[in-house]
Each structure stands twice: as C-alpha cells, then as structure tokens.
Amino acid sequence: MRGFRIEPGEVEAALARHDSVADVAVVVRDRRMLAYAVPADGAEIDPAALRRFANRTLPDHMVPAAVVPLDALPLTSNGKLDRKALPAPDLSTHASSRAPRTPEEEILAALFAEVLGLERVGAEDGFFDLGGDSIIAIQLVSRARQSGLVITPRDVFQHQTVAELAAAARPAGEGEEIEAEAPGTAVGVVPATPIMRWFQELTGPVDDYSQRMLLRVPPALGADRLAAALRKVIDHHDMLRLRVDRSTPEWTFEITEPGTVDAAPLVRRVDVTGLTGDALDRVLHDESLAARRRLDPANGVMAQLVWFDAGDEDSGRLLLTLHHLVVDGVSWRILLPDLVTAWAGGGLQPVGTSFRRWAQRLTAAASDPARAAETALWNDILATPDPLLGTRPLDPAADTFGTARHHTITLPPEITGPLLTDVPAAFHGRVNDALLTALALAVAEWRRARGIADDTAVLVDLEGHGREEIVPGVDLSRTVGWFTSIHPVRLDAGGVDWAEADSGGPAVGTALKRIKEQLREIPDNGVGHGLLRHVAGTVGPRPRPQIAFNYLGRAAAGDAADWSPADPAALAGGQDDALGLVHAIEMNAHTRDLPTGPELTAVWTWADALFDEADLTDLAGRWAAALRGLVAHVTGDGAGPVGGFTPSDLTLVDLDQDEIDELAAELDDGFDDGFDGEGEPG
Known part of the structure; x- marks a missing residue:
C-alpha cells in the first residue's frame, strides 16, 4: 500500500525553528495537515511565509495545508493540547501544501x-x-x-x-486509444439504448417530452445570425438531427446527414420591448408552451429557439427547447458554449465518439458474460420489500404530470458548502453518498412514524449521467445526446435514532459509511441494469421503486451577464400534462454557485392523489434535517471522531469496517485521525 508517514513532531520542530514562532501544534483533520502557530514576542505570523519556510526542509506531503495564527494554544484542564478547541482554518482560497510545479x-x-x-x-x-x-x-x-x-x-x-x-x-495524440470512426459512422439507424427503450414505455404523449434553458442574451441578437449559429451546431452534433419512426412496435431512431435540417424555421423572434413583470412572464409562459408543442420527432424537429427581443438597448432572453431524446444535463454544458461560439463566428471543438457508435458499442456490451453475471445482483435488489407509501399504487393513466404537486427546499451556503466539500472529504466519498444517506434516514423514519414499516432498507431508483467507461476506445466528453442511466438501489442506513440523526451524532457517520459501501457495490454506477433489463431481457420488468432520486450536479447561477442563465420560473412545464408519472415520489436536486456561496435546491414531486401535502413536506423536511445533521457531525463541536475510511477505499488489504474503525481508533490515540498524507494508513 502506497503512502507517506506523517510525523507531527517533525513538522512541529521544523516550524518552531522559524523566528516568528513561539509555540506550534500540528494536527491532521479530514486528510489535511493543519498547523496552529503562536507568535513570538513582537512578531507576526505570516501563514504563507511559514509554509514556504517549512517546504525548504520538509517533503511536500508534510507541509501543512494551512497555518492558523493563535494568541495561545488551547489547553485542557490537565495541561494537554485541547484539539477540539482548535478553530477550523479558512480554506476558502483552496491553497494546498504547494503550488503547481510542472x-x-x-x-x-x-x-x-x-x-x-x-x-x-x-x-x-x-x-x-x-x-x-x-x-x-x-x-x-x-x-x-x-x-x-x-x-x-x-x-x-x-x-x-x-x-x-x-x-x-x-x-494529446500520444498513446491515445480512442477508436477512429470510419466516415459516415455517425449517420444512420441508431440502436435503441436502454434509456431510449425506457422512454418507449412511458404512458401518454411524448412528442414534446423536453428540456429547456432560458438565457440572457445581448441586444440585437439577430434572428438570421442566430439561425446560422443553430445550423452550425445542428450539423456538428449529430443527435440534433434525429428522426423517430413509431409506425411499428419497435421504434426506429435515425440520424440524418449534416445539412438536412433547416434551422431557420426553428428560430422565432418575439418582440418584448418594454415588457416587465407579469406581462413579460405571460409571454414567456405562452411562448415556451408553444415552442414545446412545435417539437415533432417524426419529422426531425428536435429543437426550438425563441428570441425574446427587448430592443436595441436592453438584454433579451433566449429560450432553447430540445426534445429529451437528444439532450441531457451534460449535453447542455456542451451545447450552450458551442451555440455562443457559433454565434460569435468561432469554430467548434471536435466530437470524440459519435452517439451512434456509442449506442452500437453499448448495446453490444449487453451480451458480455461479465455483464450477464450482474443479473442476480439486480434481481436481488429488486426483491427488496417496498411497502406502499401512498394511499394506493401509482397509476400512470391517472397520475399524470398535470396532477403532480411540488415542494422546493433550498439549503443555505453555510450548510451546502461543507456538504459538498467537508463531508465527502471526511468520508473519502462523494456528495451523493451524503444526499442518499439523508434520504435513506428520512424515508425510514417517515415510514416508521406513519406505521408503514419498521424495516430500515429503502428501495430507490437512482439516475446517473450514464457516460460510464465500460467499453474501450470511447471519448464522450463532447458527445451530445441522452445518456442517462436509471437503476435501483437498496439503501439501508441501519437503525439510527432520529434524534441522533437530527443532531449529528456518531450514528450518522456510521450510516454514511454503510450507504457509501452499498453504492460502491454497484458495478459501473449501475449502467448494467438498463442493459440487462431493456436489451438482454434477463432482469425482469418488476414494479419500479416508488421513489426516484437525481442529483444534477452544480453549476453557476445566472447573473446580469449576457449568455448567463435567466430565471425560468415563468416557463411552462417541459412535458404534456397528460403524460403519466413514473414514480410516486421524485426528487431532483442541484447546486447553484451564487456570489454568497453554493446553495443546494431540491424539488420534490409527487402524485397528488397518493399523498397529503403535509406528509410530503414532512418527508422533505426530514431529508434536509438529516443533511444538516451530517454537516454538524463533521464540522460541529463535540461530535466525536468523524469520517474515516471504508473497505472500498483500501483495495490492497482485506479489512472489514470494524477492523478499519479499530485501526483508526488505535492510531487516533497518538495522532489526531492517524492517517497519512496519501489518504491511506501509514
């Protein structure tokens, strides 16, 4: 196992040799080495200078990530260093132990x-x-x-x-193993991917099943110039030229040649000069609804652009509406910069692997014996008891998007910030580990309080971006399309007293470790489930989990700058009201980076006939409370030992969680959290 042993005494000795330092203590917290320095009489601690001084005599991994000046080191009643009283450093600049060198x-x-x-x-x-x-x-x-x-x-x-x-x-270009595609590979009939087959199972109208983005745009955008930019983007990104033939039970998806889509009819200009407030909102709503209804997959109309022209002096708005078959959350981050670049007259970066080639390779992977071996795993997960949460089972014919209710929760920066950084760092995990731990805790307690079930296991459909590296020679970093994967997970946080979850007690850390390991047991982030369910057919079409979860990642929030996101609140929905809901409860979360810090927003959607609003707001509130508990567990005073490794972190040794925790406790006696600078036991 690779790693560096950190000796705090050696680091303290090196820092103490600086003339400005009278006393110093070094600890390791959340994989960061921190130094606390007391200045000598008449001196002042310069953290940056002290770190540079340490780097002259210490190896890189032993240079503190931060130096915190203190008037005096806090001591316990018996005269020892009071580690819990040491203040958290300001790591907002995110400067590590050294600057880049190569x-x-x-x-x-x-x-x-x-x-x-x-x-x-x-x-x-x-x-x-x-x-x-x-x-x-x-x-x-x-x-x-x-x-x-x-x-x-x-x-x-x-x-x-x-x-x-x-x-x-x-x-770039040295030892690359990206498959070279033959000319014309990107054009033609596309094998139906798992998410395309999932789409075919929806109940109700799907021609306008779409996603939208609303942008601020500069004055005098120009309809002709915008159409030329859109044409360039459509010719560059193949899936924007998709046609769907539904004349047979097995739908046919086909990408046409570049140049076959006329972009001019896809662009509409609406004069909103002088409109503000409710008057502008009404226009945005009506035009967004009309744009969605103009989508026509059978005739290859997969995009609509509406330019809300506010005149020669004021920034307008640009609404982009795309059929969901051709776009997902990652694709927007490719398309929007490309549209701006094309409008400005620039060239577009090449696409690595075409969507059609990816679909061919992906569907072929369904017959791989290694993939087939997952069948038992998925059938076992789907066998998890899923007691009825609402008044009756979901009926997509009756429970439609038009009957859906929504509740939005936003967590402030002081919670979102550490939730995205400190909590994953403490547990060597990812933000989804925390979000899903809170969901498992909240649902289990919510069910127990309503007498639905005492079982702590919760069955959830989990969405992912789907761009997994499961076949060699593929580069999807600039490929546009709908790649989303959906797979079931069994989340069992164990028996946790709700008061402890709410307050951030030690049990919430244990719960997060359990959920983290359950998620790591899923091969390739679950992409195999769709292949086996929809392509190979070895995973049966059992009833879907009642709850779905999707974290859409983080992105910059809109501001007053041109080409930045604008508030989409006035837009009509992205689906026909008659389209059936897929889950009784769906939760979609995302993070916006605001000037005041990141904010996590979660929208809870449910079938109105199945739940009282009070019940769902209570469930959402419990989820938010569990997240606050996780943050308090990691960052709060008096929470006890936090974080640590789990078996999936230590692949070179065979240790279970109890053995890892026991080792950490032994090391903690002599050295804070007892782990080395490379993130593994020394």
Missing part, C-alpha cells in the same frame, strides 16, 4: 479552479474534496483535452488531486 500540474490546477469556480487550487487539492462531482468531471476531461492533456473520467476518480492526475495525464 506544466501538467499548472494546466490541471487552472482547470480545477475554472470548472469548480474557485480562485486558486494547489497541487495536492482533491477534485471531490473541493466540491466536484461526476458531471463536472466530464467537463474537466473535455477542457483538459482542449488544453492538450488526455485524461478520462475514471482517471479523475482514481487520481483525485492535481498532482496525481497530472502524473496520469498524457499529451
């Missing part, structure tokens, strides 16, 4: 900061510790390639710091 580190540090919205990132900072997620990882891969470095999303998960990822990166 060209690769400099490129990746800059890209980390760019995609995560940070001022500065150091060489030893971890992508997920800083709030990254799997969707942002795909953006990182794309931008790295544009900067001349080849990495994969899997590299980002396996080599999470700038330094580790730089060592794994390859120069």
Whole structure:
C-alpha cells in the first residue's frame, strides 16, 4: 500500500525553528495537515511565509495545508493540547501544501479552479474534496483535452488531486486509444439504448417530452445570425438531427446527414420591448408552451429557439427547447458554449465518439458474460420489500404530470458548502453518498412514524449521467445526446435514532459509511441494469421503486451577464400534462454557485392523489434535517471522531469496517485521525 508517514513532531520542530514562532501544534483533520502557530514576542505570523519556510526542509506531503495564527494554544484542564478547541482554518482560497510545479500540474490546477469556480487550487487539492462531482468531471476531461492533456473520467476518480492526475495525464495524440470512426459512422439507424427503450414505455404523449434553458442574451441578437449559429451546431452534433419512426412496435431512431435540417424555421423572434413583470412572464409562459408543442420527432424537429427581443438597448432572453431524446444535463454544458461560439463566428471543438457508435458499442456490451453475471445482483435488489407509501399504487393513466404537486427546499451556503466539500472529504466519498444517506434516514423514519414499516432498507431508483467507461476506445466528453442511466438501489442506513440523526451524532457517520459501501457495490454506477433489463431481457420488468432520486450536479447561477442563465420560473412545464408519472415520489436536486456561496435546491414531486401535502413536506423536511445533521457531525463541536475510511477505499488489504474503525481508533490515540498524507494508513 502506497503512502507517506506523517510525523507531527517533525513538522512541529521544523516550524518552531522559524523566528516568528513561539509555540506550534500540528494536527491532521479530514486528510489535511493543519498547523496552529503562536507568535513570538513582537512578531507576526505570516501563514504563507511559514509554509514556504517549512517546504525548504520538509517533503511536500508534510507541509501543512494551512497555518492558523493563535494568541495561545488551547489547553485542557490537565495541561494537554485541547484539539477540539482548535478553530477550523479558512480554506476558502483552496491553497494546498504547494503550488503547481510542472506544466501538467499548472494546466490541471487552472482547470480545477475554472470548472469548480474557485480562485486558486494547489497541487495536492482533491477534485471531490473541493466540491466536484461526476458531471463536472466530464467537463474537466473535455477542457483538459482542449488544453492538450488526455485524461478520462475514471482517471479523475482514481487520481483525485492535481498532482496525481497530472502524473496520469498524457499529451494529446500520444498513446491515445480512442477508436477512429470510419466516415459516415455517425449517420444512420441508431440502436435503441436502454434509456431510449425506457422512454418507449412511458404512458401518454411524448412528442414534446423536453428540456429547456432560458438565457440572457445581448441586444440585437439577430434572428438570421442566430439561425446560422443553430445550423452550425445542428450539423456538428449529430443527435440534433434525429428522426423517430413509431409506425411499428419497435421504434426506429435515425440520424440524418449534416445539412438536412433547416434551422431557420426553428428560430422565432418575439418582440418584448418594454415588457416587465407579469406581462413579460405571460409571454414567456405562452411562448415556451408553444415552442414545446412545435417539437415533432417524426419529422426531425428536435429543437426550438425563441428570441425574446427587448430592443436595441436592453438584454433579451433566449429560450432553447430540445426534445429529451437528444439532450441531457451534460449535453447542455456542451451545447450552450458551442451555440455562443457559433454565434460569435468561432469554430467548434471536435466530437470524440459519435452517439451512434456509442449506442452500437453499448448495446453490444449487453451480451458480455461479465455483464450477464450482474443479473442476480439486480434481481436481488429488486426483491427488496417496498411497502406502499401512498394511499394506493401509482397509476400512470391517472397520475399524470398535470396532477403532480411540488415542494422546493433550498439549503443555505453555510450548510451546502461543507456538504459538498467537508463531508465527502471526511468520508473519502462523494456528495451523493451524503444526499442518499439523508434520504435513506428520512424515508425510514417517515415510514416508521406513519406505521408503514419498521424495516430500515429503502428501495430507490437512482439516475446517473450514464457516460460510464465500460467499453474501450470511447471519448464522450463532447458527445451530445441522452445518456442517462436509471437503476435501483437498496439503501439501508441501519437503525439510527432520529434524534441522533437530527443532531449529528456518531450514528450518522456510521450510516454514511454503510450507504457509501452499498453504492460502491454497484458495478459501473449501475449502467448494467438498463442493459440487462431493456436489451438482454434477463432482469425482469418488476414494479419500479416508488421513489426516484437525481442529483444534477452544480453549476453557476445566472447573473446580469449576457449568455448567463435567466430565471425560468415563468416557463411552462417541459412535458404534456397528460403524460403519466413514473414514480410516486421524485426528487431532483442541484447546486447553484451564487456570489454568497453554493446553495443546494431540491424539488420534490409527487402524485397528488397518493399523498397529503403535509406528509410530503414532512418527508422533505426530514431529508434536509438529516443533511444538516451530517454537516454538524463533521464540522460541529463535540461530535466525536468523524469520517474515516471504508473497505472500498483500501483495495490492497482485506479489512472489514470494524477492523478499519479499530485501526483508526488505535492510531487516533497518538495522532489526531492517524492517517497519512496519501489518504491511506501509514
């Protein structure tokens, strides 16, 4: 097992040699080494200078991530260092133990900061510790390639710091294994992917099943110029030229040649000069509804652009409506910059693997024996008892989007910030581990309080971005389409007293470790379920879980700048009211990076006939309370030992959770959390 032993005494001795230091203590918290320094008489502690001084005599991994000046070190009643009284450092600049040194580190540090919205990132900072997620990882891969470095999303998960990822990166064109596609591969009939087959099972009208984005745009955008930009984007991204033939039970999906879609009829200008408030909202609502209804998959009309022209002096709005078959959350992060680039007259970056080639490779993977071996796993998960939550089972014919109710919860920056960074870092995990732990705790307690079930296991349909690296030679970092995967998970946080979950007691940390390991047991983030359910047919069409969860990642919030997101509240819904709901309860969460800090927003949607509003708001409130408990467990005073490793972190040794916790407790006696600078036991 690779790792560096950190000796706090050695670090303290090195720092104490500086003339400005009278006393110093070094601890490790959440994988970061922290130094607390008391100035000598008449001196002042300069944290940056003290770290540079330490770097002259200490190896990189032993340089503190932060130096915190104190008037005096806090002591316990028996004169020992009171570690719990040491204040948390301000790590908002995200400066690590050293600055980047190699060209690769400099490129990746800059890209980390760019995609995560940070001022500065150091060489030893971890992508997920800083709030990254799997969707942002795909953006990182794309931008790295544009900067001349080849990495994969899997590299980002396996080599999470700038330094580790730089060592794994390859120069573009050197030793690349991306499959070269023959001319014309991107055009023609597309094998139906699992999500396309899932789509065919929906109940009700689907021609206008869509996603939308509303942007602020500069004055005098120009309808002709906008149509030319859209034409360029449609010709570049193949799925925007998709046609759907539903004349037979097995639908046919076909991508037409570039140049076959006339973009001009897809662009509409609406004069909103002088309109504000309710008057503008009514126009936005009516035009968004009309744009959605103009979608026509059978005739290849998969996009609509509506330019709300506010005149020559004021910024207008641009509504982009795309059929869901051709777009997903990751695709928007590709399409929007490309549209701006095309409008400005720039060239578009090439696409790695076409959607059609991906679909061919993906569906072929359904017959892989290794994939078939997952069948027992999925059937076992789907056998999890799923006691009825509402007054009756969901009926998609009656429980439609038109009958759905919604409840929105927003967590403030002081909760969202540590939830995205401190909590995943403490448990060497990802933000989904925390979000799903809170969901499992909330649902189990909500069921128990209503006499529905005492079982702590909760069955959930989990959505993912679906761009998993399951076949070699594929680069999907700039491929547009609907890649989403949906798979069931059994979440069992164990028996946790709700008062402890609410207050952040030790049991919530144990619960998160359990959920984290249950999620890690799912191969390839669950993409195999769709292949076996919808393509191979070895996983039976059992009733779906009643609850669905989707975390859409984090993105910058809209501001007054042109081409930034605008408030979409006035827009009509993205689906026909007669389309049947798929789950009794659906939860969609996302994070917006605001000037005041990140805010996590979750929209809870449910079938109105199945639940009282008070019941669902109570469930949503319990989820938010459990998240606050997790944050308090990691960042609050008096919470006791937090964080730690789980078996999936230590692949080179065979230890169960009890053995890992016992080892951590032994090490904790002598050295804070007792782990080394490489994230593994020393």
